[in-house]
Amino acid sequence: MAKSNRLLKDVLWILALWGLVAGGFRLWFGLGATTNLTDAVPWGLWKILNMIAGVALSTSGFTVGFLVYVLRRKRFLPLMRMAILVAFLGYGCSCLALLFDIGLPHRFWHPFVMWNEHSFLFEVFWCVILYFTVTTIEVVPTILERTRAERIGKFLHGIAFGVVVFGISLSSLHHSSLGSLFLVTPERLHELWYSELLPVFFILSAMGGGMMVLVLLRILVARWYDPEPIFGATPAPVEGAESTVPGFPTLNRNVRGAGREMPMLANLATISAFILGGYFVLKVVDLVRTGAWQFLAGHGWPGPLYAVELLGGVLLPVVLVACRPVRRSPLGLGVAAFCAAAGLALNRLNVGIFGYWPGAETTYVPSLAEWSVGLGVIAAAGLAFLVVVENFAILERKNQPVGAGVFRAAFDAFSHVYRNALNSGLHRVSLIAVIMLPLAWVAMHPSYRDVTGGGRPVQPSQGVDVARAVLRIDGDRTGLSVDFNHADHQRRLGGDQACVTCHHLAVPGDKTTPCSRCHRDMVDPTGIFDHRHHLTAVAAKAGGHGALAGNGTCTECHQEGAARSAVLVKDCRSCHEKDGWPALAGADPTVDLAVATSFQTAMHAVCVECHKNEAVRVAKPGLGDCGACHADLRRREDSLFAVVAPSRD
């Protein structure tokens, strides 16, 4: 296992496992419960990030295939397998995300038999499915090379040329079709991005950016596994220098030969830069032609986003690649490639999300589950990429995976060190799974959403008998109820005079306000002061009139000239004298009359204290226990061993 990308692998596993849970929830609970997609915003993160941007980023299969097989540029042949792998994973990733995105995933096959030839999406569907099949056919020989089914691989390899040409035609079709999709929405897409040339822009940027993705990945793979072809030969030991680590010679890090694959990568980047340069010029000309340039300085963030996309994501990489020293250094080329790839992704997000939804007059923020599935699918593709790179020959040397040569010293058949290496990977990943799966479960399961934020509204108590002498108190209707004998308590505590022992407040004008009227949530405190009602009521009383009569009455309660806060307000009881209960005599009006505690707290506070005292007074310890009121628990406590029937309906 390579240590240099171990952290990256850990992060990818975390994202993939988290996405796995999110994907499961999406399939189980449906789109409405897990995503922020609505009828106004039906195209969200998955379609734009995974499908449209993902497909664009994995264009390298078709562009490098075109260079190698059609233009006969054989120097790019070493990159062919990786290009195809990127295309395969990119398209697989898109198809997987799309499967989560369509309303009924099990009907994904409908376009095969139910043709709608008027739809751009129908064309896109066929192209993506066919191209995914094509890339599969192209990838399989690499995998089969190391198995016994090599003959099938050889056959597939034999038909590769035809398959590649078929794939190229499909690619040139659907990349422009994806752009054409947005042609039908001129009212929605922001003027900066909307243009009749969108299909052309889409295919040009995808071709240029896709090649840069391949350049970036080749450099990263070299960095992780086998630096020599890109970063040059390992530096030679310094003659006569003293070694800092015994057994390891000091290396001369200043002298490094150039990697033998660097000229090829620089060449590919140059081709890409030419395409991107043409794309840039075309974009600018179009901007001037349509007059959309005036929106660049317009209100909001479309202008800056457009500028970052075009300057940072197109012009900057072109300039960087044009610089000879930058083009020749792996780091410089890597930065240029990263800029181009990020710019391409930003362009698709701009067209699909940032430049699109302001026109819909709505805001769309993808939900946690959407982010999780979107990023999780990409992370899974990343892991699959690393697995293939480590175990199969996708670079130039045939039959030799990059992982094999690097760590051979660690794989000792006698000491069984290899088993530890294998196990440590297994231990690590399974440990990540143990932590992440429950965490993702709790974070995204709909049943926990209420507890952590939404609140649980309280239902009023029910009357067990006609006279409501016995009340069934079950605020959130979960079955853990209390049958409260109201009449009996009233009798014991002293008849009509005893109400105030428990009840402390009623709504003005009401004599028997139930607890649930103010204590409205099971777990959260509730604000009970109705400011709007006070405005109109005070205005009516003070003889105000007009549409905003209440505005003149602020000083009825708030002090003249002082800040109009809840603290600097006159005592509620000065008006509500007749509504206040004696129990409230020492209450702080700004707290006790403005906020009601949660229903659970209120009920427990009013019953438990009294019961605890009574338990001591009459020497009945059971009176203070939970089961004294919660009959549901009492039944379980009564017998030593009893199978209790479920309390749910």
Next chain:
Amino acid sequence: MEQAITLARGPLFALAFGIMVLGLARLVLLQVYELAVGKGRRLQNAPWRKIMGETITWALPFKHFIKGTLLFSSASFAMHIGLILVPLFLADHVAMWERQFGVNLPSMGRGMADVLTLLTLFCLLVLLGFRFLSWRHRAVSTPTDYWLLVALIVPFASGFLATHPGLNPFRWEVVMLVHLLSANLLLVLVPFTKLAHVVLFAFDRISEIHWQLRPGAGDRVANALFGSEAKV
């Protein structure tokens, strides 16, 4: 406070329980995998009947009753009874299992739960006392051995106080929150500490070293090495 309690008994409990179940499953799978890959063929000749028999008999206290460990072993065994039964079958916990997972377990009476809880707490204190006071035990104890016992005592003690408002000098909400949080922490600790023996004890005997161990083997080895006056 009320919100914190709801959070601790809802999502946090589910999280802790999920981590425990998956963590233990991971340990079992890794153990089986390592046995299959690492021992492989050699396991075919293992004395399976003997291994099974020993796993069961060593889980019972009788073999442990040898000179000098009688009190420690009985306390250890008695502690396990309450440790397993009360979290599962206390009436309030039965309600929790039902709410969380929809399973319906039989429940034990409050009186029996109290007896078992007090017995467990007493035994835990005895075990902790041994660790502190007997230098024979202290010699083989690591820091984990001490704080794991404390981590076991806290949820049981706070749970007992929460169900007995008359004996509880603190606010009920505080005690309940301490009970819930410490119990959740304990669940998370299970797969990552030696508490993992809840599943791994089944694998203890599948090892050539264990087959050689007899009760009192340590003493006999020490005796042979250092003479009869050796103390550890």
